[in-house]
Amino acid sequence: MFLLRLVASCGPGILAPVAGAGATSLYLSLEAWDRPLTGDEVTRIPVLREAVARLDADPGLRLVIHYPGGEEGAFRALNLRAWLIALGVASERLRLVPGSGRDDRLELELEERTP
Secondary structure, three states: OOOEEEEEEOOOOOOEEEEEOOEEEEEEOHHHOOOOOOHHHHHOOHHHHHHHHHHHHOOOEEEEEEEOOHHHHHHHHHHHHHHHHHOOOOHHHEEEEEOOOOOOEEEEEEEEOOO
């Protein structure tokens, strides 16, 4: 199964690649996400550009957004989902999953869609 993990988290720096076994993780400071954004600004976030590019390249993939429980985590995930849909990602290619295990990040996972 093809899997790419992209992680949006609090931390120093905007983007830091980390190699993993069979996966690629990217860390995006939530400072960049937790503010009002324009569509142009959203499309310039590297981790989102990569996720959308991979979705575009493979119609068999979907993006799973793992988020911390609670209102704040759900708000962040729903906000991200709304932006992705507004920018052209089909809603059926997005899935929200509570319980990312950490309250300081959103984890984005590209997975193969099942029929």
